[in-house]
Amino acid sequence: MTELPSNPPRNLPPHKLSRRKLIAGGLAATGGVLGLGVATRVAQGYGLIPPDHGGIFGLGETLTYASQRLLTRHSLAREFSRNQISKRPVANEIPPFGDAFKRLQAGGFADWKLEINGLVDRPGSFSLDQLKSYPPHSQITQLACEEGWSYIAEWNGVPLSHVLDIVGVHPQARYAVYFSIDTDWWDSIDMADALHPQTFLAYGMNGDELPVGNGGPLRLRLPRQLGYKSVKYITRMTVTDSVKGFGKGLGSASPEGGYAWYAGI
Amino acid sequence: MISHPRFYWGETGNIWTQPLFKLPIPASRNLVPTGYGYVLPDQNGWSRYLHFQAAWVVVLTGLLYVISIVLDGHLRKDLLPAEGDFSWRGLSTAIVSHLRFARPSEAEAWSYNLLQRLSYLFVIFVLFPLIIWTGLAMSPAFVSAIPATVSLLGGQQSARTIHFFVSLALVLFLLVHIGMVWLAGFRSRMRAMTTGIARTRMERT
Numbered sequence: 308m309t310e311l312p313s314n315p316p317r318n319l320p321p322h323k324l325s326r327r328k329l330i331a332g333g334l335a336a337t338g339g340v341l342g343l344g345v346a347t348r349v350a351q352g353y354g355l356i357p358p359d360h361g362g363i364f365g366l367g368e369t370l371t372y373a374s375q376r377l378l379t380r381h382s383l384a385r386e387f388s389r390n391q392i393s394k395r396p397v398a399n400e401i402p403p404f405g406d407a408f409k410r411l412q413a414g415g416f417a418d419w420k421l422e423i424n425g426l427v428d429r430p431g432s433f434s435l436d437q438l439k440s441y442p443p444h445s446q447i448t449q450l451a452c453e454e455g456w457s458y459i460a461e462w463n464g465v466p467l468s469h470v471l472d473i474v475g476v477h478p479q480a481r482y483a484v485y486f487s488i489d490t491d492w493w494d495s496i497d498m499a500d501a502l503h504p505q506t507f508l509a510y511g512m513n514g515d516e517l518p519v520g521n522g523g524p525l526r527l528r529l530p531r532q533l534g535y536k537s538v539k540y541i542t543r544m545t546v547t548d549s550v551k552g553f554g555k556g557l558g559s560a561s562p563e564g565g566y567a568w569y570a571g572i
Numbered sequence: 573m574i575s576h577p578r579f580y581w582g583e584t585g586n587i588w589t590q591p592l593f594k595l596p597i598p599a600s601r602n603l604v605p606t607g608y609g610y611v612l613p614d615q616n617g618w619s620r621y622l623h624f625q626a627a628w629v630v631v632l633t634g635l636l637y638v639i640s641i642v643l644d645g646h647l648r649k650d651l652l653p654a655e656g657d658f659s660w661r662g663l664s665t666a667i668v669s670h671l672r673f674a675r676p677s678e679a680e681a682w683s684y685n686l687l688q689r690l691s692y693l694f695v696i697f698v699l700f701p702l703i704i705w706t707g708l709a710m711s712p713a714f715v716s717a718i719p720a721t722v723s724l725l726g727g728q729q730s731a732r733t734i735h736f737f738v739s740l741a742l743v744l745f746l747l748v749h750i751g752m753v754w755l756a757g758f759r760s761r762m763r764a765m766t767t768g769i770a771r772t773r774m775e776r777t
Contacts (some may be wrong), residue, residue: 373659
């Protein structure tokens, strides 16, 4: 047992909250708040503030996004070996498709187009065949859902950066906003993610066509963020310097539904 | 957890793979076959925001706490077991008096007993680091920068499973901790924790 004093020591050093300590603490807190203000301005300049930085959870979101942007700007998502590919990829939440989708599906998606506009030199539309004519790339990466499940698949497609090079992105571009044919589902990523080598316009899975359940014919694939950022059935992308004009200005449909814009966690 | 009450080991896990175990609760998402026939209301959005904000509070105050207990000697004086504490006699006395629900003596207001010290050290240096580590191991962005975070744990789903058990252990600690504070005199203990001054009955008389 620890030696315990039979009587509590009487002559303890004064350990009270003195006036001096209170004033010092107050000054430190004020300095902290001022410092936070300055830090915010600096972070804004370096693109470290997420669009959903407001509200009571904004500080946590900002800390996460800013620290991960600094830490992971160029890092690559983990890639796996072929024998780690999940035998059965999960196809969740297939929305009831509208007429536009059904019509394109009936035509074998031959007329599926991805339109790219905004802050680019040469806005244009890309058919699936056009996208497939570019040098194909593949990645064996994990898709992790915010619900908690995950699977590994080989994703075939063309890096988004390849297509963005073709349209010529303006230097003041900060976000790429992308839309599903189901217009309720749209999202955006910063240019670090948009130009990242593993960010794909994915049209294939495990060497085959990308199944409709997994986002076929065309899905954005973003392996460094949770699955909900990898929007399925994309038909449109706008390059912009601000997401203010899209939806409620929070950067995607996710924060409007209560979910974080940045999903690198 | 409620949106997918199944736990796995290894890198991946989903409704098509064999779980390590399932929680016997309905899910908040309809993807998971739970057999309950109904889906709980989904609260994932704001609760995830809260979770990750709270994670920052844990990391930042935790760092501050660990640095301060090292610097001010609290760790050495009050938390690390004193020399000779590890005798079988000392340990058994502590366990026996604990199991007898012996109320802490006045003298114990000034010091932690051996069981307290060991459990506090375990919480500070094992459970909290582990909950932070396993949490980061589930971040696809973080592990892209530092892959060992997840590979050392055996995969992303292993990290999730460990995270779950460690969080249970922390909740258990919290409940027992509050229970013991209650037994030892809730008001005086709360006062002592807040102000750093332990006043005993003897002193007040």
